Amino acid sequence: MSKRKPYTRELPTDWWMKQLFYTKYMLREGSSVLISIYSLILAWGVLRLSQGEVAFNGWLEALQNPFAILLHLIALVFALYHTITWFSLAPKAVDLWIKGKRLDDKVIISGHYAAFIVATVLCLLIITL
Amino acid sequence: MNQKIIEIDILRYRPEEDDHPFTQTFDVPYSADMSILEALQYIKDHLDSSISFRWSCRMAICGSCGLMVNGVPKLGCKAFLRDYFPKRISLEPLANFPIERDLVVVMDDFINKLEEIKPYIIPEKNEAGDKKCLSEGAYKQTPEQMEKYRQFSMCINCGLCYAACPQYALDKKFIGPAALTLLARYNRDNRDAGSAERMKIVNQEEGVWGCTFVGYCSVVCPKGVDPAAAIQLLKVESSKDYLIGMFKPE
Numbered sequence: 001m002s003k004r005k006p007y008t009r010e011l012p013t014d015w016w017m018k019q020l021f022y023t024k025y026m027l028r029e030g031s032s033v034l035i036s037i038y039s040l041i042l043a044w045g046v047l048r049l050s051q052g053e054v055a056f057n058g059w060l061e062a063l064q065n066p067f068a069i070l071l072h073l074i075a076l077v078f079a080l081y082h083t084i085t086w087f088s089l090a091p092k093a094v095d096l097w098i099k100g101k102r103l104d105d106k107v108i109i110s111g112h113y114a115a116f117i118v119a120t121v122l123c124l125l126i127i128t129l
Numbered sequence: 130m131n132q133k134i135i136e137i138d139i140l141r142y143r144p145e146e147d148d149h150p151f152t153q154t155f156d157v158p159y160s161a162d163m164s165i166l167e168a169l170q171y172i173k174d175h176l177d178s179s180i181s182f183r184w185s186c187r188m189a190i191c192g193s194c195g196l197m198v199n200g201v202p203k204l205g206c207k208a209f210l211r212d213y214f215p216k217r218i219s220l221e222p223l224a225n226f227p228i229e230r231d232l233v234v235v236m237d238d239f240i241n242k243l244e245e246i247k248p249y250i251i252p253e254k255n256e257a258g259d260k261k262c263l264s265e266g267a268y269k270q271t272p273e274q275m276e277k278y279r280q281f282s283m284c285i286n287c288g289l290c291y292a293a294c295p296q297y298a299l300d301k302k303f304i305g306p307a308a309l310t311l312l313a314r315y316n317r318d319n320r321d322a323g324s325a326e327r328m329k330i331v332n333q334e335e336g337v338w339g340c341t342f343v344g345y346c347s348v349v350c351p352k353g354v355d356p357a358a359a360i361q362l363l364k365v366e367s368s369k370d371y372l373i374g375m376f377k378p379e
Binding site: 003004005006007008009011015016018019021022025029089091092093095097100102 | 142144145149150200201224227228229272276277295298299341342343344345347348355357358361362364365
């Protein structure tokens with residue numbers, strides 16, 4: 001008779017707290033919650049804008065609330081964290097070959113940062129002009 | 130002369146006696162050039178002959194001696210006591226696999242998945258449905274064409290990436306890093322014409338879309354293979370497949 005009795009270990013619910021790599025991954029994924037909240041507030045602003053000047057000014061005033069400022073600061077930190085970690089992973093999803101050689105990771109990452117800067121400058125120009 | 134000692138905790142499980150694994154501590158004479166695998170062999174030879182672990186080549190080729198060292202998947206032959214001394218070391222069987230005995234795990238699920246993805250060259254067939262005849266010559270490949278899949282072919286099937294993958298931990302149906310990497314290796318080979326067959330596996334929920342790009346598989350790989358990259362590239366292929374399928378159903 002077989003004495004086999006394989007033992008399956010349970011995955012603890014805090015598995016992502018036990019390894020720094022997993023914690024960082026969860027923070028990267030968790031940033032989506034704050035970015036969703038930020039997008040909802042922004043969408044709310046667009047809706048208020050369609051309802052006239054008084055409504056929009058009320059929305060602007062609500063944003064002056066210290067709690068709103070804090071929320072936006074936290075969302076900014078998370079968005080930057082997501083951006084930086086995501087850019088550093090980008091080369092894994094890019095398969096560009098030039099003259100029989102794979103494009104260097106550094107080129108792909110700096111390409112992403114360059115596009116990020118160009119987009120930011122363009123947005124700032126549109127908003128301020 | 131005082132011999133330095135390092136303490137090694139080993140998670141033990143003896144199916145005929147135990148209902149749950151338990152930890153046993155061994156004192157091993159420390160030397161800077163001793164690998165974890167050699168420490169295990171020392172324990173088996175001098176301290177407790179009942180301890181079980183897998184090993185074969187001692188040089189990171191066979192992929193047998195994978196285990197968790199302080200919670201990180203490593204090859205026992207490629208991890209050294211000097212990187213942990215004087216702290217104690219905790220050894221456990223590879224995570225995400227059932228324990229057969231002590232440090233030996235049941236790898237059947239992983240092996241089945243490796244077979245499932247058709248890990249062989251499926252040659253192109255002519256109009257009559259026949260493969261190219263041997264007399265017609267060899268399938269040619271330039272160094273450039275080989276470079277497209279070379280790193281994905283370096284896998285030694287040690288299973289460390291499965292132990293590192295939380296998605297595999299949460300859902301055992303997920304095909305997982307090494308098998309998907311091997312799939313990419315054949316799909317990227319110019320001599321192969323089996324991509325369409327394999328894309329059916331890739332496109333499933335349990336295929337590449339079970340991956341959330343944790344990326345730890347690529348960190349723990351002892352052979353420098355990048356399973357995370359293979360899977361992301363397959364996601365691109367899967368998306369293309371989906372788009373083409375919308376306009377040109379089979």
